[in-house]
Amino acid sequence: MTVGKPGFVAGRLNERQREKLILGVAAPLLALLTAMAITSLVMVVTGDNPFTAFSVMFDFGIKSDSQVWIINKAIPYYLSAVAVAIGFRMNLFNIGVDGQYRVAAFFAAVVGGALSLPGFVQIPVILLVAMVCGGIWAGIAGYLKATRGVSEVITTIMLNFIAGSLIAYFLQEGRLAEREGNIVHTPDIPGSSYFFEFATSVQPIHGTVLIAVLIGAAYWFVLTRTRFGFDLRAVGRSESAAEASGVSVTRTVVTAMLLSGAVAGLVGMPTLLNESGNYGNDFPEGLGFTGIAIALLGRNHAIGMGFAALLWAFLERTGTQLEFEGFDQEIVGVMQGVIVLSVVVAYELVRRWGVRRQQRLVGEKLAQARKSDNDQAEVSA
Template sequence: MKSWRTALLPPLLAIIFALLLSSIALLISGADPLLAYGTMLSQLTEGSIAVDTVNLATVYYLAGLAVAIGFQMNLFNIGVEGQYRFAAIIAAIAGGALQLPPVLHTFVIILVAALAGAAYAAIPAILKVTRGVSEVISTIMLNAIAGGIIAFLVNPDQFGVQTGNNVSTREIPESGWVPGIPFGNAGTLFGFVFIAALVGYAYWFMLNRTRFGFELKASGESTTAASAGGVNAKKMVLAAMLLSGAVAGLVALPELLGRDYSYGITSTQQYGFTGIAVALLGRNHPAGIAFGALLWAYLDKSAVSLEAISVPKEIATIIQGTIVLSVVVAYEIVKRADIAAEQRRVGRALAGNGRKPASVRDGGAL
């Protein structure tokens, strides 16, 4: 079982280190770090920043979960970006064309998005298990192809609708929307936040309460050992990529069904790459990913306020980047400290029983 130190200390150290490094950057630029951080913190009570942060974190959370599923199998699904964009355009086209009762309409759109994301992830998955093609290379290429597919489908000659200077899919009828929760002047919270929480719980339950989750983690730890235990490693690779793609297919839905109701070339991008950072920060745990998503979204939303005090908003990007880099280092440091502490504990226990550790008896080191 992991200690609290292994679980909580690394992200805290990473955040502190990121703040220190960002403070140095601020001082070099002639700005006051305390004023900058105070300005960013004060934004939580300003206007709709708090609600906007949670809404954006919902998107980041789904992207982080999609990446984390691949990480559990030691797969680097860098194609979440392409998978969610492909799924979004397919779901938007289907949602705009269908005429169904409320709830059922929404359910069908969500199902179409998940299936489209899984189908797009199936391409690198099949290449991986049949030809040994690296999922990193294949998914990067598919990210670029997704952009071309969207440009083709949104064309007015296909499924696009010209609205002013913008071209997008036909608007989804209200029966397909996910109603939000209004907070007056503070904005409207996406109703999809509850669906995202349900997906996070399903991810946790799958990993910790099902045989499939156990086999998935076992295959990720060692495919050789898993195969010896009767687990088909190739089957697990395929399943992990399909699940990752299905969750990736949901990434754009909070905005699509809760705010925009159509999808076009100008729709927000780069959520998939942010999901990688969020999954790393959260260490693939649903609660950790939620924390990472909220932190990332808050830094994105509050960064604009820095311009009011003549501080470049890119300082938030520095904080985000250093958090990701330092969290990896921090986890390794704490992990080694825990191993050393465990070795000392075993040594003391053996010494108390009148025995010496094997390394001492054999003249070696632990």
Template sequence: MTSWRTKILPPLLAIVFSLLICSVALLISGSDPLRAFGTMVEQLFRGTTAIDTLNLGCVYYLSGLAVAIGFQMNLFNIGVEGQYRFAAVIAAIAGGAMHLPPVIHTSVIILIAALAGAAYAALPAILKVTRGVSEVISTIMLNSIVGGIVAFLINPQQFGVLTGNNLRTQQIDKSGQVPGIPIGGGELFGFVIIAAVIGLAYWFMLNRTRFGFELRASGESATAAAAGGVSAKKMTLIAMLLSGGVAGLVAMPELLGRDFSYAITSTQNYGFTGIAVALLGRNHPGGIALGALLWAFLDKSAVSLEQVDVPKEIAVIMQGAIVLSVVVAYEVVKRADLAAAQRRVGRALTGRQASVAEGGAV
């Protein structure tokens, strides 16, 4: 059984290590680390920064969940970036073309996004199970292709609309939008509730269903799982489709809660951030949520550093340090936990042998 040290210590060590690295970098550049970090924390309580952080954290959370599903099967779905962009443009085109009653309209858009993401993930999944093609290679290639697909579909000759100097899809009717939640002077994405439900469903699937057990067993050892009647290829295919389906929802908080159309200039790289968030959260929905909020906080508060003459790139250094150190921290704590378990077993065996020896002497 995994100890609390293996779950909690690694991310804490990673964060502390990244703070030390950034502090050294700030000292070398002649800046005060305490002042810089204090400014970032103060920024969280200014204006709508806190709400913006939660909204961005919702996007990162969905991206992290999509990556985590693949990790459970030892699959590195680096294609979340391409899957969510493909799903976003397809869902935006379909949503803008439809005129349905509220709730139904929104539900159809979300369903289309999930199916589109799963369809884009099906390509590397099929190549993986039929030809043994590495999902890393195939998804990287598909990430490159999706840019051309988006540009083609948003072209005015296809489904695009020229708005000023920007190309975008037709705007989605109000019936297809997800209402926000007014908080203070900002508005929280209503999709946060849907993201939380998806996180709970992910936890329930892994810990309370036979499929979740088979998924984790196949990820731990495909050979052992096969001996128990679990098909590794089938689990690989299903895991990739589920990962792609969740990836298809990554852009939905912004599409249905703020932008209402998908533009050629829409934000990118959410998929790659999801990899770091999933690593930091150790593939656990609660840990992923904390990792997503941390990442969003660093992104949103970094702009305040320029007020104290500190380059905002220090936040990027902190994020990079977290990614690099989290893997090392997990391995260090895991080995320490294993060594402690071995010592306990050794002491137990020694005590049993001593008891047997005493009994024989009597």
């Protein structure tokens, strides 16, 4: 048997890595181009000029104040996407990020408003409370999935409704909240508990962007450089095979949901610690469902989800300007929806093309190996 040269093997590995990178970039690009084409067609049918609309969006989106707004808006989107992606990597659909971050933000705000510790102590306490509450809320679904086989989709959706009802019960004057005009909110956290900000020439960038960066780095490291990350991905590929290799599927499922919920608990922190300082009945909702779309667009990759979060925020920011220019603002919603649908289709098309290409390459290598063996046999004869 002939052993290939190390350089040849390394070359093949590099080639495969390049192909994997190309396929990873091709899918979202194809999805975006498809979404732009479909959205342009919709605007043409409704009598609008798509080139003018895209020009307005680009010109408004690159302004300094828009750039800061986009970055600040992308922070909770990214954290939500990472929370969803942790489950996605092992075929767990955590649809409950919305309820998890709202429960976490509410009780973190209650604790933060009740304490008056130095900022360097109180801020970590608030973050820890948020992560614990989010983890517990998601852990309920993980435990039921691992021990009773209950679908996490059903339990997380139901827990979203329970979370909303629980918050509505406590968010009343005389319980854990107070009234200020038409707004009912938890007691304000002390000024020292606000997270720092990065000053710019227009408006500050939330310091919680560092939390998003750290969470993204931790997500990449745990999933690609640790035994737990390998176990998590192995369970996602095949539970039976992972179990046969010594991986505890039950423990991995519960741990993954706890981690997903802990990250989800941080989604509301940019709003709480950089903007509102309390949890009120005007606290943002729906960020968990946006995270699902961003995780899909970013292919559950730490960097890919970052670009997807910025893109989503860019569309929301520029969509407001379209309305002033006489366009329907709903066109942005159409674009976002088409992007999600295009992502699903594009990823499947690219995946099938990649599989066919690998099969063709394997067939060519086998044919070359047979020819080489035949040639050696003829020489020996």
